[in-house]
Each structure stands twice: as structure tokens, then as C-alpha cells.
Amino acid sequence: MSRLSICSWLAVAGLVCGIHASALAGTVQQDVYLNLDNITVAVGPNTSPGTFNNTFSGGTIDKVIDAPSADAEEFHNQTTHIWFTADDPGGGLELVFEFGTDYDITTLHFWNYTAEGFDVDNIDFSFANSLGAEVGTLSIQPDLGSSPGIRAQDIPLAAPLNVRSVTAFLTGSNQQVDFQNIGFTATESVPEPGTFLLLGMTGLLGLRGRSCG
Ligand SMILES: [Ca+2]
């Protein structure tokens, strides 16, 4: 086989593989659970005057996002829950969740306290994109938590896309805001299996083709 024909063959093979790679290269959607492993939470500036009754005895506000999974069970104690008491009726706790990257959120998860006198009765959510612009809102009246082991109530979301941060304002009767966790299930795009191999082959053939010239 002449040098010219070898180079031509390599070029054709590279082209064919390139077409295959282009046709197959793509992404698939997979679920990811967002918690303290991949997002942060902070007390927001619009939190009403009040008292964090248990923050001094059992960690930080990170207790809001320490559930390891959306179906995790948590037991109510000073190390697992948040208890905030507003000074005045209508007062509440603001939490700001920063994702660090954009996610399409499909489900909210909320672990409420188990008794009406202290549980969270309303949460106003606001979803923002990377520019800080609001892309959606949602108000929910969560169920009481299960007892004794507290599991999440799952709240499906229809729309919030490309969300970079979430603000939540939580209020309760008796000025009490007691709950265990907030979590989010989001989707993320990952390369399809096999895409890396095909792209690698195309890259090698491309190099060989150039060396012929
Ligand atoms: Ca917790």
C-alpha cells in the first residue's frame, strides 16, 4: 500500500469515527442529591429578630443540610435539628442555599418537626439563577414530621431550571420554627457511556493523519 493510500485510509477512518463520535457524543441526565457535600447554607439577612434556641448546643446551621440522602431518617435531638424562636408573630427564619453551579431542581425534601406547637407551618421559597434573577417561587404548608423517626416529605417541582441559589423563609405558629432538614434532588448532565472512548480513538487517528502530511 502506498504512503498516499495509507494516509487516505487513516483520514477516512478518522472521518468515519468522527461521525460516529458526533452521533453518539452527548449527555444523559442523572439525579444528584444536594447536601453539605456539594452546597452551602447560611442564615439570611431577612431573618426576623429572634433566638436560636439550640444552635449553641449542637453545631451550626449546617444541621439543615446534613441528611445523607433524600430518604434518610433522622431522630430529633440537639445535634440534628434547628430550633428558632421569633420575637414577634409572623417572624421567621431565612435560609440561603448556594449551589456553586447551576442545577435543574426536580424535588424539594423537607423534614418537619412532629408537633404542631413547634413545627414549621409555611415556607416561601425563591429560586434564582447565576445572575441573581428570580426564576421561580413556591409557597408550601408542609406536613408534620413522622414519628419517632422523621423522614422527608417530598415536594415535586415542575419548573425551576438553571438554579444557582435558593432562599427559604420559614414561619410557624407560636413564633416557633423547628425542623430537621431541607434537601434538593436535582438533575445534572453527564457524558454518555462510551463517548470518552470514541473521542479518544478519533483524537489518535487525527494525530496519525496529521503526521502523514
Ligand atoms: Ca439535620
Ligand SMILES: [Ca+2]
Ligand atoms: Ca405549628
